[in-house]
Amino acid sequence: MPSQQQPASPALDTLIQRSGLPSPSLSQAQAHALLQAHYGLAGELSSLGSQQDLNLRVDAPEGRFVLKACHASYAQVELQAQHAALAYLHDQGLPVPAVQAAQTGENLLAVEIEGQPLRVRLLDYIDGQPLTRLKHMPQCLMAELGALCARLDKALVGFDHPGLERTLQWDPRHAQALIAHLLPVLQDAGQRLRVEQATRLASEHLAPLADLLPTQAVHLDITDDNTVWARDQQRQWQLQGVIDFGDLSRTWRVADLSVTCSALLHHAEGDPLRILPAVSAYQALNPLTEAELRALWPMVLNRAAVLVLSSAQQLAVDPGNEYTRANVAHEWQIFDTATAVPLSLMQAAILQAAGLRTDTVEFSACLPLLPELAGKPVNRIDLSVLSRHYEAGNWEQAGFDQHLLATQPAPACTLHGQYRLSQTHIDRAEEPATCALGVELHVPFGQRIQAPAAGTWHHHGGGRGCLRTPNWALWLQGLEGALADGQAVAPGQSLGTSAGLLSVQLCLDTHLEPPFFATPSQAAAWLALCPSPAVLLDIDCNAEPLPDPQALLARRDASFARSQKHYYEQPPQIERGWRNYLIDMQGRSYLDMLNNVAVLGHGHPRMVAESARQWSLLNTNSRFHYAAITEFSERLLALAPEGFDRVFMVNSGTEANDLAIRLAWAYSGGRDLLSVLEAYHGWSVATDAISTSIADNPQALETRPDWVHPVEAPNTFRGRLRGPDTAEGYLRDVDAKLAELDGRGRQLAGIICEPVYGNAGGISLPAGYLRGAYAKVRARGGVCIADEVQVGYGRLGEYFWGFEEQGVVPDIITMAKGMGNGQPLGVVITRREIAEALEAEGYFFSSAGGSPVSCRIGMAVLDVMQEEGLWDNARDTGRYFKARLQALVGKHPLAGAAHGSGFYLGLELVRDRETLEPATEETMALCDRLRELGIFMQPTGDHLNILKIKPPMCTTRASVDYFVDSIDRVLSEGL
Known part of the structure; x- marks a missing residue:
């Protein structure tokens, strides 16, 4: 393209002339006078910004309006076409502003102010906000913009007006001439060369398609800036209206989508393929021809060039235009992103997004590259x-x-x-x-x-x-x-x-x-x-296509009971893990911040070797006599407090807690148990009965059997009493429940409690709470069960067992989860007299609990934790982790508090630091965004507003930094 090419017609002369016009000049006093004289309105004015027009928001007692003024070089018929289109689209149910008539009945005024001939009109103001400055735009929102563009184009296909025939600088049919004229305004030679090269290539691809492109009336500016949105109660964006019909004209239909795609590029994070959902959504509602789809990206390139050139030109003639100056950076971002990948790649991607086949080439006449290899087995x-x-x-x-x-x-x-x-x-x-x-x-x-x-x-x-x-x-x-x-x-x-x-x-x-x-x-x-x-x-060197993960998910839903939920609506297919990462079938490694089962990390070679070795020898049930069960039991007792001398082995935390309940019943002779609100203990009939977390069971509080007596949650962050010195206040509810049982002559079986509040994100109980509760329970012949399934075994970093933080010793310890690093393995540790009380009711047996494989793996877990310093890592890296989370609390209002210690941490999100209103929807949005950034995290707690952070204990400081930096990034982007 020649850099000095001149326009070839009077119409293009008009185009060039318009491209050099500054915005109209209108003072506040002049605008007030105009509004009063012609509309009988008085109100507060604020600038809305525009490149070549003047837009003022009017806040008047009668409502909100937009006062629009443009140069008289814009013909009256063009503006009347816009008004007609607004009425036409309104009748079809599309959300567009209405035009307000002046006191004379006119909807378009011709005025002259200080020698400026202007055209003035007044439109309704649509409340909401544009999406232009969103720091992160989800692809579903890009798809909505593409679908909106399709809806308007479908509606406008039947619209006609004489004012549609106009010469407009944004019309892609004039892009080549306009770019050639404006190119010299770029002072930077490197920028000028980039624009020239990109648009030359675009024109080469567009030229043979031009005559194949259908035309119609189009808005030509359906962008993040010209659509108005508001968030609903679920924090989802909802369209409020489409504004700014200043570019309405008749041109190529696909031009409308090219403008929308161009605008989305500064939300694409440098990857233009991120905007493809807009193309797919458009195609689904208003299918484009193959020629239009092939022309789309060349138009985007030209549009990006016109944007940067037009802004440079406008600033040259109107250096005080802050609207234009503010847009320059993101218009260059649009151009940079549009040129970030080859045009041929984008054309192939667009065809695929639209469901069309891409180009193929015939190779049948070619000779083999390696003649000695051709046709041979490889x-x-x-x-x-x-x-x-x-x-x-x-x-x-x-x-x-x-x-x-x-x-x-x-x-x-x-x-x-x-x-x-x-x-x-x-x-x-x-x-x-x-x-x-x-x-x-x-x-x-x-x-x-x-x-x-x-x-x-x-x-x-x-x-x-x-x-x-x-x-x-x-x-x-x-x-x-x-x-x-x-x-x-x-x-x-x-x-x-x-x-x-x-x-x-x-x-x-x-x-x-x-x-x-x-x-x-x-x-x-x-x-x-x-x-x-x-x-x-001429060899077989093609990989088998990956299985369709959605088809696999559908098969899962058709056969696997749906109450067994999966993470995420559209979960990646995870088939491999290594250390603190999970890897999908396309080779993306996700930082695992929620998997407290794989305490050593995924794919640990010691686990592979230990299980393979023992499986090759023997795996059977614990009624046979073999060394592993004795050795493992001894090692577990060595980790327990003094006086603990008996071990039961089971398969899971649910079974461990279920057995602990039976032991309490057998030893105490009673049936009534105290449990703590907001807690989860398992899924069996008995452990579900004592679980009170409504996040795990929404009917938990209404379906407790009469032998379960929930006591007030001693939640020191959002409970009735807040702060560390609240134990006495919370123990009053324990007293009340015990007094009620005493009055009914009921024998208490005991209390079960997590020593650290697991489901709430690792909140410490108020100092002295367990000491007081345990004393009250034991005074009535009950036993004290410490559910360490989530928080025990060194995960807290500062303590091996959670109850150590409270300075108490329970009667029964339950443990599972990470003690098997994924092998089904749970344990109940207690004293001899409690264990033997069960014998009066019959013997206990768990087929797989305590099997040789489980025992060998359990001992190997302990070995690796010691050899690799994982308990020390939980303490040292955990302290660093907690400090970094606390820094987020100091920086972001949404981050209400950091809980826990070691590798059992919680970040609680709130909308208000005083009321502690849970930020439930924001927490889910944060987790979804973290997944996009390569991190697995899920919300928890009764309000689903807590990040419960419990990664493998091999997690490094580098991973901690990436995780916290990512949360910082997302909170800074806004949720």
């Missing part, structure tokens, strides 16, 4: 997330894949389109590029490589080069004796010989040097551009 090397070659984190070693390939018998190959585990990364927000767009081969050294078709060889040094043909390019790495750069090549001509490992990649965009790996979200589009080189190699 050793396919699986490098997927589930590959047997990966173990104990060896995929983290640099060059592991290539080393593995080189050690396999030749010929061997990696697989095209496979998501490789070795390409994952940790503690980072962006997706890892894991999808292989080519293949690597181990072939005999010196094997001949020939040109599959005629083309030109381009040498890139270091054994790398490209054979460029008219329809595709072949990229090779690992050549010896390659041709000279720029040499013409005939089919079958030698390109060189292999150096042992050879990388092969096809690309249908001959001007592009593609990456070898793509991120999962971009993989489909890149694979369309980089098809499998199997067609040139």
Whole structure:
């Protein structure tokens, strides 16, 4: 495109003239006088900003309005077309403002103020806010904007008016001439070159499509700035109205969507493919033709260029326009994002988003690249997330894949389109590029490589080069004796010989040097551009497609009882774990901040070895005599307080607590139990009876049997009494429940309580609470059960058992969860007299509890915790973690409090620090956003407003920093 190209018609002369007009000048006094004289209104005025118009909000007793003034160069018929469109769309049920008539009955005034001929009108003001300054826009909201654009286009297809025929600088049909004219306004030569190159490419793609694009009336400015929104009670954005019809005209239909897509780019976080939900949503409601879809991205590029050029031009003629100046940065962000990926990639992605097939190329006439290999069996090397070659984190070693390939018998190959585990990364927000767009081969050294078709060889040094043909390019790495750069090549001509490992990649965009790996979200589009080189190699080197995770989820819902919920509405398919990370099938590693079962971390090699070894020997029930059950029982008793001398082994925390209830009944002779409100103890009939958390069971408080007596939750943050010195106040409710039982002559069985409030995020009980409660219970012949299932076994960092913080010793300890690192394993530890009380009611037996495999794994967990310093890590890293969470509380009003210690922490979110109104919806939104950033976290607590943070105990400071920094980022973005 020539940088000084001039407009070719009087209409375009008008366009250029308009593009250089400053905004109208209207003082507050003049605006007040105009409103009073023509509309009989008086009120407060505030500027709404505009690039070339003047928009003032009017707050009057009669309501809110927008006073709009523009230069008289905008023909009256153009403005009347806008008014007609507003009425037309209103009649079709679309939320648009109404035009207010002046006292004369006119809805459009021609006035002159200080020599400025202006056109003035008054519209209703729509309450709400635009989305322009959202720091993070979810993709579902992008889809809503795309759907809105489709709805308006469908509505306007039947609208006509003489004022639609206008010359407008934003009309994409004039973009090339306008860009050529405005290009010199960019003073920075580098910026000027970038704009020129991008728009030249856009024009080349757009030119052959122009005559195929249907036209109609379009809004041409359906953006985050010209739509008004408000949040409902669930914090979801709801559309209030569409405003600013100043660009209404007749032009290409797809132009409307191109404007919407352009506006979304500054919300795309640098990845233009993030806006594709807008395209899909539009296509679902108002299908575009293939020509329109192919024209879409060239229009976006031109629109981005016009935005930056127009702002530069406007500031040159109107340097005081703060609206324009404020927009410059994000308009350059739009341009930068629009040009962040190749145009051909975006076109492929758009076609896919619209459900259309992408381009294909015929390779049947090509010769095999490696003639000695063609058609022969090849050793396919699986490098997927589930590959047997990966173990104990060896995929983290640099060059592991290539080393593995080189050690396999030749010929061997990696697989095209496979998501490789070795390409994952940790503690980072962006997706890892894991999808292989080519293949690597181990072939005999010196094997001949020939040109599959005629083309030109381009040498890139270091054994790398490209054979460029008219329809595709072949990229090779690992050549010896390659041709000279720029040499013409005939089919079958030698390109060189292999150096042992050879990388092969096809690309249908001959001007592009593609990456070898793509991120999962971009993989489909890149694979369309980089098809499998199997067609040139004549070998089977294609990966099997991944199973559809939604189909798998549907199968789960059809067979697995739905009361067994899964995390997230659309959960990723997790099939591998390593240390404190969980890995999906596309190779993304998620920081695991909620999995207190895998206390050592996922995939621990000691667990693999221990379980495999014992399974190879024996696994049976505990009525047989074997060493492991004795050794493990002794080690557990060594961890318990003095006087504890008996162990029961079970499969889970539920079973442990259920058995503890039976022991209390048997020893005390009573049935009545005290439990604490807001607590969870299990799912069996007995443990569900004593569980009072309405987050786990919404009917918990209405369905307690008469032998369960819940006492007031001693929640020192949001309970009736707040602060650490509240034990006596909370114990009064214990006294009241006990007095009631005494009055009825009932024998108390005991009390069960988590020594640290687990479901509430690890809140410490008020000092002295358990000491007082235990004394009162024991005085009545009851026993005291410490449910340590969530908080015990060193997870608190400062204490091995939670009850140690209260300075008490219970009668029964229950434990499960992390003591087996995922192996079903629970335990009840108590004294001999309590254990033997059960014998009077019959013997106890758990088929799998205390099996040889479980016992060996349980001992190995203790060994690893000691050897790897995990208890020390829980203490030291936990202190650092707590301090960082407390800093969030000091920074963000939504972060109400940080609870807990070690690796059992809680962050409670509130809307008001005084009322402690739970921020339930915000907490869910935060967890969903954290998942996007590669972190698993879920809300908990009776109000679902607490992040219960309980990661594997191998979690590092680096992971802590990433987690807290991510929360800081999301809270700063706004929820």
